[in-house]
């Protein structure tokens with residue numbers, strides 16, 4: 001059972017509530033006016049449905065509705081005051097609550113929340129990751145590394161928020177500012193000394209991370225995405241760059257494999273702020289501060305060297321398939337270097353605890369090794385191609401059997417394109433259902449199949465293309481086809497656990513189905529908890545990791 005708004009909010013609040021007077025808030029934040037009676041607040045919340053007693057309810061002018069329309073609901077839930085704009089102030093007038101007003105509400109929320117929750121820059125030490133791809137994976141790598149180095153760790157991102165004993169599934173990749181500051185206070189209270197956090201471009205545009213101070217921020221890459229919000233790549237870049245302002249991030253590590261990273265690093269350096277550059281792609285920026293080299297297969301993943309300033313060399317390995325995970329692992333390691341870690345201690349930790357061989361839910365998650373069985377979130381043509389290539393076995397005998405479908409009620413043009421990509425890159429293509437939503441599932445499959453079969457005909461490809469549904473049956477079918485040296489890749493849904501068919505939610509977890517199918521076929525599976533796994537290094541490497549190469 002999922003948590004309702006209020007229960008989820010409670011999970012993220014500190015136990016201790018300091019009372020902060022409204023006068024203190026208006027004195028500390030110039031843009032806020034307050035002339036009402038003395039009153040105090042103990043928390044901040046921008047959703048009336050999640051308000052806790054004593055909160056300052058921040059009523060935002062939304063895209064759909066003005067939050068001040070919920071002022072009465074917030075008051076009924078125990079809000080002690082409202083912060084809003086002029087329009088909101090008149091809408092909230094009848095609520096009976098004291099009203100703080102300002103012209104641009106979003107621009108002050110971070111500072112207000114920081115004041116109310118007493119956020120401190122040093123506790124926990126924050127490691128932020130932004131970029132188009134690799135944020136989730138890099139934050140899990142960071143968390144695992146920080147833990148191996150002796151920290152109590154927290155995590156904030158697309159999949160889950162870990163701020164105490166119980167991980168809570170995420171709604172947003174990067175929560176709103178009030179929740180972030182509450183989380184910082186809660187983590188500090190719980191003795192969490194370091195936290196890894198995904199920072200989405202939306203969150204930067206909406207100023208969700210305002211008032212936070214990152215010890216180290218990392219940049220993965222920038223490719224075309226989210227132009228619905230940002231309009232142009234230039235604007236998208238400008239949003240991401242916000243995290244790298246000198247006052248927001250004490251240190252930064254910028255992957256300079258693409259032109260955007262190169263530009264970001266140059267701009268940050270020009271401001272005089274501490275910056276390390278990282279080159280992970282062959283031939284990219286050989287003059288970067290840290291350069292990846294000597295990449296070689298290592299189990300299902302890779303081992304590699306990181307060469308740094310003054311002849312420093314770190315030996316690194318990750319069990320996660322895909323050359324992109326070399327980039328993600330390298331970024332996590334250099335971010336730890338940027339935080340001031342001793343290189344000797346770091347190397348010892350990397351060598352003895354293998355912290356970069358960790359399960360990232362639904363991201364190149366290895367479920368079995370013979371046959372290799374992997375679940376990945378790739379759900380567009382580009383990602384599907386990369387994912388298939390990433391798991392292709394090195395020896396000539398091993399085939400890739402891919403199972404995937406396309407989502408309903410979303411961009412229909414990508415269906416045949418995904419089919420064609422799969423036919424070009426995999427040996428066996430099993431077309432099944434993803435989330436059909438309100439559409440006819442058979443029709444979606446037909447479009448994917450048509451793309452795959454057309455590519456086979458036109459390009460004289462050798463791939464076998466088959467249709468199988470429902471998805472659990474398709475996974476079973478793929479496993480039955482697999483020989484020990486083959487790889488089964490289940491793509492598209494990653495960590496998702498609900499499949500929506502015609503408005504009805506069905507429980508469906510690719511990892512669970514794949515484990516079940518492997519066991520039924522007499523193969524062994526790796527351990528793993530439903531959210532973040534506790535798989536050990538030896539289990540993960542599996543009995544016969546040889547013969548699997550990079551993309």
Ligand SMILES: CC(=O)N[C@H]1[C@@H](OP(=O)(O)OP(=O)(O)OC[C@H]2O[C@@H](n3ccc(=O)[nH]c3=O)[C@H](O)[C@@H]2O)O[C@H](CO)[C@@H](O)[C@@H]1O[C@H](C)C(=O)N[C@@H](C)C(=O)N[C@H](CCC(=O)O)C(=O)O
Nearest residue numbers: 046047048049060062063064065067070172173174200202
């Ligand atoms: C496009 C976008 O980002 N929208 C955000 C925006 O919603 P909105 O302006 O439409 O809000 P609205 O529905 O008009 O409501 C106005 C206000 O009334 C409040 N309200 C509304 C109803 C109610 O009963 N009570 C109440 O208090 C709302 O909390 C809101 O503050 O303000 C809301 C409150 O702050 C956000 O929750 C909401 O994020 C929505 C949920 C969202 O889906 N955002 C996505 C796009 C997002 O941010 N994604 C990125 C990751 C992107 C990626 O990398 O893929 C992320 O960081 O998660």
Ligand SMILES: Nc1ncnc2c1ncn2[C@@H]1O[C@H](COP(=O)(O)OP(=O)(O)OP(=O)(O)O)[C@@H](O)[C@H]1O
Nearest residue numbers: 132133134135136137158324327363376377378383
């Ligand atoms: N550094 C990378 N470069 C390109 N692709 C990557 C990279 N890291 C991961 N991927 C691919 O992108 C998918 C999503 O990875 P991940 O979740 O780590 O990124 P993300 O930035 O958090 O994206 P999302 O917000 O969609 O989860 C993975 O399943 C993998 O196929």
